[in-house]
Amino acid sequence: MDHEAVGRKVSSATPNVYKGKKDAQDAHEAIRPSDVSRTPESIARYLTEEQLKLYRLIWQRFVASQMLPAIFDVTTAKIAAVSSKTGKTYDFRVSGSVLRFDGFLKVYEVAEEKDDDDESSNKLPDLDNVKALALEKLLDEQHFTSPPPRFNEASLVKVLEERGVGRPSTYASIISTIQDREYVSKISGRFYPTEIGWWCCDLLVKNFPYIFDIAYTAKLEEELDDIEEGKEKWTALLNGFYDHFEEELKDAGSKNGKH
Numbered sequence: 001m002d003h004e005a006v007g008r009k010v011s012s013a014t015p016n017v018y019k020g021k022k023d024a025q026d027a028h029e030a031i032r033p034s035d036v037s038r039t040p041e042s043i044a045r046y047l048t049e050e051q052l053k054l055y056r057l058i059w060q061r062f063v064a065s066q067m068l069p070a071i072f073d074v075t076t077a078k079i080a081a082v083s084s085k086t087g088k089t090y091d092f093r094v095s096g097s098v099l100r101f102d103g104f105l106k107v108y109e110v111a112e113e114k115d116d117d118d119e120s121s122n123k124l125p126d127l128d129n130v131k132a133l134a135l136e137k138l139l140d141e142q143h144f145t146s147p148p149p150r151f152n153e154a155s156l157v158k159v160l161e162e163r164g165v166g167r168p169s170t171y172a173s174i175i176s177t178i179q180d181r182e183y184v185s186k187i188s189g190r191f192y193p194t195e196i197g198w199w200c201c202d203l204l205v206k207n208f209p210y211i212f213d214i215a216y217t218a219k220l221e222e223e224l225d226d227i228e229e230g231k232e233k234w235t236a237l238l239n240g241f242y243d244h245f246e247e248e249l250k251d252a253g254s255k256n257g258k259h
Contacts, residue, residue, distance in 0.1 A: 016066050033059050064108035071101035075124050079133060096124035150190040164218025207252035210244040 033055075040056040047055060079092040099105075151159070157171050166174055178184050183197035193201070205212045226232040 012066055012068055018065070031058055032062050036063060060108040064104035067104035067107065068101075070099065070103035070105045072097040073100050075127060077124065077127055081135070094124070098124055098127075150192060152189050152191070156191065163214055164221065165214065166217065167221070207255065208245075208248045210248060 036059075038059075040052060040059055043055070044052050074095070074097050076093065076095045079094075081090045081092060082088070083090065149155070153175055156175065160166050160171060160174070178191070178197075179186060181196075182194055183200060184191040184193055186192075210216065223232060223237050227234050227237060
């Protein structure tokens with residue numbers, strides 16, 4: 001790949017500057033190539049296979065962050081099919097996207113998991129000036145609504161980020177812990193809850209609603225930030241936590257016949 005030629009076409013005229021998210025731990029996102037001219041290909045002979053894969057990922061993501069966005073035309077095609085036998089018109093619709101300008105995708109192709117029923121994930125051919133379509137094949141199929149796919153590592157991390165649960169430095173340990181303690185089983189890359197996982201989840205959420213509130217971790221992080229900035233005393237935070245925990249612990253003991 002001629003990286004210099006690609007850069008002239010899709011690079012931004014001025015450096016791209018991104019505002020960090022409120023819960024971002026910037027130290028974990030500060031890994032950058034020391035010299036962008038050191039392409040993966042130019043230093044491959046000095047690296048092991050694993051090191052090269054890691055460096056390629058770092059280099060590509062950094063370079064892509066300084067390139068222009070990709071441009072897609074979101075397209076919806078409505079097709080009116082007239083039956084030659086009955087004269088009845090059947091309406092079909094398909095949605096998708098057409099890549100108009102590749103931008104950063106020239107260097108870094110983002111692989112995002114899409115649901116099978118997500119029409120926007122389809123890449124349609126260029127339909128400009130197309131007036132009529134010829135029927136090649138008619139498939140008589142019946143489709144049923146499918147439940148959301150089970151979590152894999154990537155989709156689980158995405159939800160953790162959205163809910164403010166954990167931080168980038170803890171995602172790997174979270175995924176390891178739920179497997180090591182056999183709360184979930186990993187089958188074909190997806191997580192399935194085990195019986196002990198179901199029981200633990202039901203028991204803990206029922207008896208400790210304050211601690212296992214899905215927003216608790218995000219709230220705790222904010223309170224820890226306030227302590228760091230001197231806005232709150234750490235003793236007040238611990239007392240507030242323990243008051244809730246002690247009360248819920250007593251209630252849990254009573255519900256299970258223990259006093």
